Amino acid sequence: MTDKKDPKATSQASVVPAATASTSAAANASKTGPPPQKTLTNKELKELKKKEKAAKRAAAKAAHGGANPDQQHDQHGKSNNNNNKSQKPKTASQLKKQMNSAKIKDTDVKIPAMFSHLETREQRIAASPTVASIVHPSILALTLKISTYKVVGSSTRCQSMLEAFKDVITSYKTPEGTSLQRHLTSHLSHQIEYLKTGRPLSVSMGNAIRWLKQKISQIPIEMSDEDAKVQLKEDIDLFIQEKILYSGKVITQFASGHIQNNSKILTYGHSEVLKKLFKYCAIEENKSFDIYIVDSKPLFEGKKLAKELSSVKNIKCHYNLITSLSSVLERSSIDFCFLGANSMLSNGRLYSRVGTALVAMSSKNKSIPVLVCCESIKFSDKVQLDSVTLNELGDADDMINTKPFNKTGFNLQQYLNNLEAKKVEEQNGAGKKGQQQQQQSKKEKDDKLLQSSQKNEETLSNWKDYPSLNILNVLYDLTPPEYIQKIITEVGALPPSSVPVILREYKSIT
Template identity: 25%
Template sequence: MATCSVPLEVTRIAEDIKSMRIRGAGRIARAAARALEIAAEKFEGESIEDFINYIKHVAQILVSTRPTAVSLPNAVAYVTSVIDKISRMDNINEAKKIIIGRAREFIEYSLKATDKIGEIGSRRIEDGDVILTHCNSSAALSVIIHAFKQGKRVKVYATETRPKFQGHITAKTLLREGIDVTLIPDSAVRLVMKNVDKVVVGADTIAANGAVINKVGTSQIALAAHEARVRVFVAAETYKFSPATVVGELVTIEERSPLEVVDEDFLKENKGIEVRNPAFDVTPPEYIDAIITELGIIPPQAAILILKDMFGWAIKDYYQYTTIGCEMEEI
């Protein structure tokens, strides 16, 4: 480890993920893979053992930044799953090439997966549909934009998504595409649901039982949709499925700073008020109609099949980099 410190570019990526300058599960996953690629490129030592320890150290730094989005540890586990192979090598340059290649492979797959989700999911969107979406999901947007480009007339309600207002990004993206979009307060969801045909949201994590962990407010949207008999679709790449939940691990619900909700003056003047800022919530599978993946559309109850088929390698690797986060919520 003494032969190569963590590159500044990697530290910046980790900080950008932690501070939410890089946001969205897919973007976070690609950023983590890119950080590992940079780390491998910048390594200047000659020892395979030092290189492996260095890559593991960088992996732990990355995974510790956001405890809920499983795309992050899954991306890290994908890139580093070749470590056992590398440990039997003698040529450090070849070892570096393997990590770099693995990182690039993940990034390419991630981008193609999002596009494929749009292609598949758009088949469930009908001409004239009114769609409600939440937060800023690349996968959910891909579904809507693909449908629009097929000539389907769609109208979108985008929630503003407090406290970081990711919905503003979503609304601007849709506007640039020429899509009819209305930005609404999060609290207006139940009011407008009577005008909605479909809900399309993304996911940060999907558990083995089909529960969806996504931006806080998603579960309330799903509940309002269930009441109004509106179908709920979750757009998610398969690397957002959590292998750890297969063996009983719970999903960590990230608690962010109260200063994202109120300012310091409010806290100082009202010291008796506790301010909570959970970043995510859990939507039970019974409130979800289907999950749209790059492999096809599945019922939430089939999540375990995706995990068995796609992530046999990841279940053991996941534990190398899992860190204890904030409050644990059982799903």
């Protein structure tokens, strides 16, 4: 017997499970959240951002009537940046580039290839308004004096530079938004860069500059600018007293023991420490001795030393050129040779005015002790094996007897006066006819000699016209340590090999 199902019941039974299934699916969906979306890669994200920016720019362009606001903003930003750059003070490197571009190079200057890396005195700096507004007048005046050799000597130049820095610090005003500890060092760097255009800095000047910058960086931040400037100027005065003036006095006391009565001393050129030493021995210790001053062109610094010592009572001066050095050493029994120094290098070599090595070598060959008087501020940690790598070139025209530098010597003037007197006697009819003929023939020889000398002088003055002729004016040379017996400093007398020890002690103190 078959059962017949009700179609309504069947349909209701089918609807209930479907509803139950949909209800359970909705409940599960509410629990788990929306279905996960596909993650985008970095490349796809960048492209999407580009599209969004492009759409924003297009909308902004349409709103501003076709002008791109980003471009306008960039243009305004660039103009503002340019204005800010023009208002900001130049750094030391930028100022150095500007000065190098402003250099006037003389095309007629002839320098051998070996010395082509050295700057000459003919390279000058054009006074541009930017540089003139930054550089202090005291620095401008000092640069002119140094470039024209009005201020000569390592210690003298260092002292003059520190005095000029005192004027710079006095007139310095810290700009808004900066501090004295940070801005004053850069302001001094501008002055130093211009000071280098006169002549290269000496070792003592470089050591003093490093010391001053270190003192500026150690100023407390809470200190006012006026108090800081007063303290810096007092520190500079103390540095000059200790490292330059008092050091010279101590060196004179140490070195005075080598000078006795009736001693014969050989020296070269001019040195401020040696001048104090000789005056101290003659005036304070009442010693009488002879000084043989050897000098050379073009500066003839020994003339200044001879002029100052000639007025001292117990000193007898002998002035000689370096060409007569061998005869001075042979005829005079020299006891000691005292030399000044521009700097002492770390390998024990003496860096001083050209000709010092020749004097030291000649004295060593004659078994004469060579003593170098040098302050510790002139000690350098550099090592130099020759005088070609680092040196200074002067004007080549100073080495020749051109018309601006030509002067008639005493002997030549006497000879010309005798010729003039004989000429007057001839005009008065004095003497016989044979003597007149003889004098006339002698006069013709003198005229020929004078003409030949004038031709040689003209040829030498036009030396730049000869391509194969070069005249070099090197200002410094190196003296090997084996020619030096000892170095006398304010910390005592020591051999040249002990220079690194003094450098280490000097750095630990400062």
